Amino acid sequence: MSQQFNIETVEAAAANPDVEQPWAELGLKEDEYARIREILGRRPTAAELAMYSVMWSEHCSYKSSKVHLRQFGDKLTDEMKKNLMVGIGENAGVTDLGDDWAVTFKVESHNHPSFVEPHQGAATGIGGIVRDIISMGARPVAVMDPLRFGAVEHPDTARVVHGVVAGIGGYGNSLGLPNIGGEVRFDASYQGNPLVNALAVGVLKHEDLRLANASGVGNKVVLFGARTGGDGIGGASVLASESFDDGGKPAKRPSVQVGDPFAEKVLIECCLELFRDSLVEGIQDLGAAGISCATSELASNGEGGMRVELTDVLLRDSTLTPGEILMSESQERMMAVVTPENAERFEAVMAKWDVEYSWLGEVTGDGRLVITWDGETIVDVDPRTVAHDGPVYERPYHRPAWLDDVQADTFRASAAGRDLPQDGPALKAALLELMSAPNMADTSWITKQYDRYVRGNTALASPDDAGVIRVDETTGMGVAVSTDCNDRFAYLDPYTGAQASLAESYRNVTTSGAVPLAVTDCLNFGSPEDPEVMWQFAEAVRGLADACQELGIPVTGGNVSLYNQTGGVAIHPTPTVGVLGRFDDVARRTPSGFGPDADGQAIYLLGTTADELDGSEFARLRGHLGGLPPKLDLAREKLLGELLINASRDGMIDAAHDLAGGGLAATLSEMVLRFGVGARIVLDEVCERDGVDTFTALFSESQARAAVAVPRTEEVRFTDMTTARGFPVARIGVVDAASESLEVQGQFTLPIAQLHQAWEATLPKHFG
The missing domain is CATH 3.90.650.10 (PurM-like C-terminal domain)
Known part of the structure; x- marks a missing residue:
């Protein structure tokens, strides 16, 4: 040498x-x-x-973050610890699945390298998180990729998107690991700071730890x-x-x-x-x-x-x-x-x-x-x-003075919130506009570059609400995983926005039928040397810790990514949250769309709808970001989850989809698009019961809601279960395979082919 x-x-x-x-x-x-x-x-x-x-x-x-992250341990209850084999502090958390099986999962960031050199930055992000899983003694079985890019029309966005997607796909596909889900969002706040968060899941026997x-x-x-x-x-x-x-x-x-x-x-x-x-x-x-x-x-x-x-x-x-x-x-x-x-x-x-x-x-x-x-x-x-x-x-932090004006600027009171569509043709046009928007459009241009089914144990993958992997081929035991973050809600109120991100990921796991067990998070923020950014971070961590305690699931590990800002302008607070749940048998998983055998099944809406459009995807379409995010009721979120899990396990539902970005309009659209099976919807009961108009019923983003398809033979049992638990439910329609359309009676009929054409065209139009 x-x-x-x-x-x-x-x-x-x-x-x-x-x-x-x-x-x-x-x-x-x-x-x-x-x-x-x-x-x-x-x-x-x-x-x-x-x-x-x-x-x-x-x-x-x-x-800069550990003084706040201690809350995850300080608020850990005995109930939350019961399945926790390895918690925060190791390369990845480990959760007991039973039958001598355990699962490890973790999400981390590779943000700045992926802006400098998108392909290698994203590829090595996948490689690094997979090695974290290996180091726990586990076999990696799946990956996921929550992504944030700049404005879709910006000339540099295509460079980053092409490089990142090719890097993730090339590395993950070469490893032979299925990519079972994630997110893709576009916003100008990420123009100089794209977020490449990578999650990996591994399985092991207890003695292999x-x-x-x-x-x-x-x-x-x-x-x-x-x-x-x-x-x-x-x-x-x-x-x-x-x-x-x-x-x-x-x-x-x-x-x-x-x-x-x-x-x-x-x-x-x-x-x-x-x-x-x-x-x-x-x-x-x-x-x-x-x-x-x-x-x-x-x-x-x-x-x-x-x-x-x-x-x-x-x-x-x-x-x-x-x-x-x-x-x-x-x-x-x-x-x-x-x-x-x-x-x-x-x-x-x-x-x-x-x-x-x-x-x-x-x-x-x-x-x-x-x-x-x-x-x-x-x-x-x-x-x-x-x-x-x-x-x-212990960085100084304080609530931003500008937040008062932002929160006072509600969507309904703004110019953007006036003259909203109310008649059928206008509502139909609004739904098409929503589903063709970059953040709601079909992501298959990306996901088709990933192998989702390699190794043969994938039971559900994108575009379903959660990815599902079989762990034990003998019993069918498996896990569901979802990642989510609503950065718009977190911008309006970091405490509530972080909780909403957890709640959505939690709902995605429960709509699949799995019992939530553990949380991992990747906390992406601007500079900790900015007291206003530090306040956003502190509030988000406090919100997550409180919500985990109420939902009864522990944070097992994760990552903090700070200094995500350009020229002094920080990204939106982006607390990405992954939730992992357990299946006794993945054969009982619930898909997120109406299947070909679902004709005639009843469609029910679980939960209530309020006039909550601040921070919504429809507000984004109108260029508005202000007001307060929807109210959260974590006890109701937990009850909704229990209903969905029990209904799935007992064969009462054949499809389930949470309501989140885009509200009921997006959920129904995605349910008919999943397998090309139509539906007839009547919103009169929801509008009368909840005191909302048809536009609000379709586009509000109220929390703790889900739509399900119930076989006619199970309707009495299903409604008895919801009534016994005091959970609001409304029958809003039927699956109608012959119609090949999404019909909101008295308002509009939208052929699935027309909806699909608008939905699938957006990303290829921008990225080829």
Whole structure:
């Protein structure tokens, strides 16, 4: 190995305390650098400075958010803990499914890299979240992708969309993982900060569970997978902690990581064989902060320390400095702890899968992380100070003064809310306009680029409300997963908006028939140094923690992505929420549309409708964003979920769809579009009971509502169940396969073919 640079040892750093160091260029604040010197009792070496800079970045340390995230643990009840095997703090949360099965899932962001280089940024986002799942001892079984892009007509949006979709599809398809759902939204607030949130799901037996810790003095530390290169040096960890300037350039532009899905596919199988034969004592994927993260977290979580020889790292680029090797975020790498007795068997597995590896060092008992270069010590730190005891900021925050005016500007009182469509032709035109809008239109231009059914265990996938995967082929047990976020509601009121995002994801899982068990979240916000943005974040976290407590489901893990803003203008608050639920048997899942055998079934609307159009998709069509989001009743959301689960399990419903963006108009449209089966709708009872006009009945976005199709033989049983629980329900129509249209009696008849043509044309028109 012939690197041409000087190596700074710990001894040299101690002997030369006044050497100037580029701490600011590495993203550290002056007081943070001073604290590092205080912790070490000396000046850090160049390698130590590199480690602290990436591990104390916002992306890795959560230094601005952890004081608020503690609520997820503080508000955790005994009931919420009963299925929780691993919670916040590990690579991914793990939930007990029963019958010795467990599931792990998590959502993370790869936002800034996906703006700089959309294809690789999105691809490595999928790769990184999948490795989090592997590191828990699980086999990855599915992915999802909640996405936010800029205005659909902006000239740069196509660049980002094409790159991101190709990156997600190319990596996920190559791994052989079905992409079972997600979201796609367009809004100008994301123009310079698109959001690429990636979720992965994995399954494991209880005995396969692995944690990221280095224990057992004398156990060996090994790095395996791809070689370490110069791609992604400080990439996610530094780039995700920076905002963009007006030209869309980050303050620092590290290279974006480059992924190799075929190398990761081999790595998955290699790891699963290691787990099956119990050949590793602890394991950690290498994502953000690379070797810096893997060594410090393994050592910090363990019982002793670790000693590593950095010259033993296999490199793709021999010119890398020790600091660059520590910070590199090259993909498809894992670090493990192996007993000496298992070393030979470990090497045999590596040989079988043709995976490169290098033994780097061993676990020690001194509580120190020591890294050497050709035997010279270049890092000597307490690993907890790197991985867990970094800065914690209680950022100042306050409610924005402008929010009063925004909330007072209701849709009904605005010019946009006057002269709303009331007669049949106008309502029909409004429905067509709604369903052809970019945020409501058919997303199959995107989802057809993903394999949704590979591996043969997909029971439901996009465009159904939730993705459903079979876990146990013998019993049919499986899981449903949904992701959602209403950023418009969160902009109007972050507390209620975050709860609405959770409620919608929760409803999607229950409409499929699954029992909600766990939550993961990806909290995307602007700069934490802006007190108004920090208030939005604090309120959203408080809202989610309170809602999880009331619904009785825990947050098991997730991600915070801050500094999503350009030129001082932040994105809308975007708390993406994933909910996971359990099926005893996925054969009982409920699709979200009227099936070909549903002719003559009754259509019921569960819940009540109020005049709640602020922040709605119809208001978006009219260029309006103001007022207050719809009111939430989480107790009613929970009761609705129980009704949908019981009705599905007992065969009372053959289709179910939640009401969310676009209201009843969007739900009925999507239900007839799903399989091309028509329906006749009568809204008189809903309008009279709830005191709303036909327009409001169709386009309001009141919460805790769902539409279901009930076989005639089950109507009495179904209505008896809702009556016994005191839940409002109205019979609003019948499935009419022969009509091949959506008819709202007394108002309009819209042929499904015409609706489908408008719905499917939008994304291809913009993106080809």
